[in-house]
Amino acid sequence: MELDDRKIIILKTIIKNYLETGEPVGSRTISKYSGLNLSSATIRNEMSDLEEMGYIIQPHTSAGRIPSDKGYRFYVDSIMEDSDRKVTEATELMVQRVDKLEMLLKQLVKLLAVDTNYAALISGPSLTENRIKYLQLSSPSRYKLLLILVLEGNIIKNEVISIEEDLDHETVMNLTILINNVISGLSLKEITPKMLTSLMVQSGEHSATAKSIIDAVADMIETDVESREIFTSGATNIFKYPELTDADKASKLISAFEEQDALKELVEEVSNISEDEGGSGLQVYLGGEGPVRNMQDCSLVTANYELGDGMRGVIGVIGPKRMDYEKVLDTMKNLISQLDKAYKRNDGDTR
Amino acid sequence: MELDDRKIIILKTIIKNYLETGEPVGSRTISKYSGLNLSSATIRNEMSDLEEMGYIIQPHTSAGRIPSDKGYRFYVDSIMEDSDRKVTEATELMVQRVDKLEMLLKQLVKLLAVDTNYAALISGPSLTENRIKYLQLSSPSRYKLLLILVLEGNIIKNEVISIEEDLDHETVMNLTILINNVISGLSLKEITPKMLTSLMVQSGEHSATAKSIIDAVADMIETDVESREIFTSGATNIFKYPELTDADKASKLISAFEEQDALKELVEEVSNISEDEGGSGLQVYLGGEGPVRNMQDCSLVTANYELGDGMRGVIGVIGPKRMDYEKVLDTMKNLISQLDKAYKRNDGDTR
DNA sequence: GTTAGCACTCTGATCTCTTGATTGCTAACA
DNA sequence: TGTTAGCAATCAAGAGATCAGAGTGCTAAC
Numbered sequence: 001m002e003l004d005d006r007k008i009i010i011l012k013t014i015i016k017n018y019l020e021t022g023e024p025v026g027s028r029t030i031s032k033y034s035g036l037n038l039s040s041a042t043i044r045n046e047m048s049d050l051e052e053m054g055y056i057i058q059p060h061t062s063a064g065r066i067p068s069d070k071g072y073r074f075y076v077d078s079i080m081e082d083s084d085r086k087v088t089e090a091t092e093l094m095v096q097r098v099d100k101l102e103m104l105l106k107q108l109v110k111l112l113a114v115d116t117n118y119a120a121l122i123s124g125p126s127l128t129e130n131r132i133k134y135l136q137l138s139s140p141s142r143y144k145l146l147l148i149l150v151l152e153g154n155i156i157k158n159e160v161i162s163i164e165e166d167l168d169h170e171t172v173m174n175l176t177i178l179i180n181n182v183i184s185g186l187s188l189k190e191i192t193p194k195m196l197t198s199l200m201v202q203s204g205e206h207s208a209t210a211k212s213i214i215d216a217v218a219d220m221i222e223t224d225v226e227s228r229e230i231f232t233s234g235a236t237n238i239f240k241y242p243e244l245t246d247a248d249k250a251s252k253l254i255s256a257f258e259e260q261d262a263l264k265e266l267v268e269e270v271s272n273i274s275e276d277e278g279g280s281g282l283q284v285y286l287g288g289e290g291p292v293r294n295m296q297d298c299s300l301v302t303a304n305y306e307l308g309d310g311m312r313g314v315i316g317v318i319g320p321k322r323m324d325y326e327k328v329l330d331t332m333k334n335l336i337s338q339l340d341k342a343y344k345r346n347d348g349d350t351r
Numbered sequence: 352m353e354l355d356d357r358k359i360i361i362l363k364t365i366i367k368n369y370l371e372t373g374e375p376v377g378s379r380t381i382s383k384y385s386g387l388n389l390s391s392a393t394i395r396n397e398m399s400d401l402e403e404m405g406y407i408i409q410p411h412t413s414a415g416r417i418p419s420d421k422g423y424r425f426y427v428d429s430i431m432e433d434s435d436r437k438v439t440e441a442t443e444l445m446v447q448r449v450d451k452l453e454m455l456l457k458q459l460v461k462l463l464a465v466d467t468n469y470a471a472l473i474s475g476p477s478l479t480e481n482r483i484k485y486l487q488l489s490s491p492s493r494y495k496l497l498l499i500l501v502l503e504g505n506i507i508k509n510e511v512i513s514i515e516e517d518l519d520h521e522t523v524m525n526l527t528i529l530i531n532n533v534i535s536g537l538s539l540k541e542i543t544p545k546m547l548t549s550l551m552v553q554s555g556e557h558s559a560t561a562k563s564i565i566d567a568v569a570d571m572i573e574t575d576v577e578s579r580e581i582f583t584s585g586a587t588n589i590f591k592y593p594e595l596t597d598a599d600k601a602s603k604l605i606s607a608f609e610e611q612d613a614l615k616e617l618v619e620e621v622s623n624i625s626e627d628e629g630g631s632g633l634q635v636y637l638g639g640e641g642p643v644r645n646m647q648d649c650s651l652v653t654a655n656y657e658l659g660d661g662m663r664g665v666i667g668v669i670g671p672k673r674m675d676y677e678k679v680l681d682t683m684k685n686l687i688s689q690l691d692k693a694y695k696r697n698d699g700d701t702r
Numbered sequence: 703g704t705t706a707g708c709a710c711t712c713t714g715a716t717c718t719c720t721t722g723a724t725t726g727c728t729a730a731c732a
Numbered sequence: 733t734g735t736t737a738g739c740a741a742t743c744a745a746g747a748g749a750t751c752a753g754a755g756t757g758c759t760a761a762c
Contacts, residue, residue: 024754024755026754026755026756027755027756028754028755038704038705039704039705039706040705040755041704041705041706041707041757042703042704042705044755044756044757045703045704045757047756048756048757058755058756060711060712060713061710061711061712061755061756061757062710062711062712062713062753062754062755062756063712063713063754063755063756064754064755064756100510100511133491133492134489134491136487136489136499138485138487138501140484140485140501140505141484141505144505146499146501146505146507148487148497148499148509150489150491150497154491154492154495154497154511156497156509156511158499158507158509159451160451160505160507232609233609234609235605235609236602236605236606236609239598239601239602245598247590247596247601250590250598250601251587251590254586254587254605255587258583258584258585258586258587375724377723377724377725378724378725379723379724389735389736390735390736390737391724391736392726392735392736392737392738393734393735393736395724395725395726396726396734396735398725399725399726409724409725411742411743411744412724412725412726412741412742412743413722413723413724413725413741413742413743413744414723414724414725414743414744415723415724415725
């Protein structure tokens with residue numbers, strides 16, 4: 001059997017209707033709203049075909065039809081028009097004026113959640129390919145050392161570590177220079193253990209301290225790779241969709257958002273997948289597909305953003321399976337391009 | 352009518368039973384489990400009295416009784432024994448080894464949520480009375496300045512600002528010294544505008560830059576006061592309590608946790624109140640009392656912690672009205688004392 | 703290929719009935 | 733005077749029973 005134009009129109013009508021209402025769609029409704037001018041009986045015949053072909057499902061004998069996963073997939077991949085909606089001005093305004101990266105991401109994720117009415121997440125950029133500008137040391141109190149790592153894009157990481165000896169100001173300065181000679185200009189993942197051991201030798205009597213510092217820097221890098229921060233917003237939006245509202249599902253989903261662990265895995269997985277594919281990397285995971293396996297009734301839409309210099313991150317929206325995919329995809333495309341612009345405007349300066 | 356011993360025992364039995372089960376308690380149950388050896392008929396008479404006095408309520412004619420707010424209050428204030436439970440070893444272990452304040456707080460709040468099975472929150476310490484050790488400046492790229500503010504207790508704040516002129520290394524150093532002369536050793540709230548303007552005069556040709564720096568520092572302080580970070584955990588625990596599980600209530604509560612704004616107000620309010628009272632500042636807010644006014648079915652238990660040097664913060668637990676107050680109060684006392692110990696162990700060094 | 707008509711199915715809302723828990727009252731008892 | 737047994741009354745919650753509405757599939761006619 002073939003999927004002719006008429007069947008496609010009917011399928012589309014069913015899906016659109018179902019996305020809006022969440023109720024199974026009957027033949028009569030389609031007969032009225034598809035624009036085909038066919039009686040409900042004819043539609044019924046076609047629907048019977050569509051069901052046989054696996055695009056739609058009947059929850060029970062006397063109900064209308066709802067899209068199957070195959071149906072959704074077809075819709076997302078083939079039928080959906082990419083409308084070019086206007087950029088909401090709010091987005092543009094917002095992205096312009098925020099300069100602190102963390103703030104920017106927090107606001108963006110909130111915007112995304114509010115715009116779409118689903119749950120949104122955004123991962124901090126991966127910094128492993130990002131170069132070190134310099135490391136700054138100082139001693140806030142005896143036997144303590146404050147490390148400040150400045151990366152390209154003016155991203156700052158700091159940590160206080162304990163050391164064995166009590167260093168005077170001058171020694172701290174010297175160590176700073178020594179270490180910077182080795183590591184500045186490198187990307188985080190270019191720092192090798194060998195490099196670091198050679199450094200230890202150079203630092204002579206302070207080699208123990210140098211080792212501590214090196215370990216801490218390695219740790220900062222490690223931490224970044226393993227657990228980059230994830231910002232979320234709008235988890236409670238799921239209460240707007242009755243099919244996700246029962247205690248069990250809601251609790252699962254919101255726990256996932258609260259605990260972050262699951263989200264980290266998700267981000268990990270998504271960024272791996274989409275690196276292979278290149279491109280904008282917009283991805284739609286339906287129902288239990290891919291990273292959302294244990295959330296049967298949810299779908300996930302993801303995209304990658306890049307802030308130049310290899311600072312890549314992931315944006316995602318989680319909502320009910322019957323989410324407004326068009327709108328979500330649009331909003332995300334929009335956001336990414338804004339992010340791109342905003343970054344290019346702010347950066348491009350190196351010392 | 353007087354609240355004699357027998358009535359108190361009965362009231363206590365009712366409340367304990369209700370806290371466990373969440374079901375109204377009938378006369379027959381009490382007759383069996385109160386240890387009073389009275390028939391249900393006698394208990395009924397007493398219950399009738401207790402109801403008249405306002406300590407208990409009958410949800411409907413043929414149901415048992417549940418505690419009224421007055422009953423809860425009485426229980427919390429008067430009846431409850433403070434049991435001295437043992438410190439769970441987990442707590443002790445955990446508190447020992449974490450050195451980064453943020454990590455510590457995150458772990459503590461999680462522990463609190465897991466231990467109690469309610470939603471927990473903990474505010475970062477207020478830093479306004481905390482002294483500045485020093486300010487460190489450096490220039491990560493042209494027309495940018497990185498400010499690092501080191502406070503007592505080795506708390507680090509950083510910010511990158513844009514400036515008008517392109518400063519060389521030496522100038523940055525000089526400015527650093529100049530500013531540190533003025534502000535180091537002061538607490539955040541001791542920095543006055545006057546002080547800062549005098550500084551601007553001293554900095555001569557770089558006064559514009561000095562002003563930017565000053566503004567940024569003021570901003571960092573401001574930000575801290577207005578919006579100190581709040582860590583939360585266990586918001587989804589509320590799904591364990593059927594009376595909070597309906598979409599409406601759950602959504603409200605979890606939104607509050609997600610958006611933080613409401614929590615900030617709450618922390619604000621609580622820390623004001625309890626400063627007046629002094630002491631451990633353990634507080635129980637029932638039902639709609641105090642800061643939880645729009646959560647009719649929830650109770651809030653709060654406490655203050657202090658890490659020396661005026662670094663004060665708030666811990667809180669939100670759960671159903673019928674929460675296990677004893678356990679929660681115990682856990683919180685415990686946590687506060689652990690926090691105190693841990694801090695004393697780690698600190699005490701100034702340079 | 704399309705349509706009208708009709709019997710059939712299933713859900714969900716509504717109603718009734720029953721059960722069980724609990725009370726309040728009264729009268730008897732210590 | 734306080735305590736208790738007994739009993740009628742009340743109510744919520746659950747189990748069936750019933751009914752309307754929505755929708756389908758099939759058949760026969762156009």
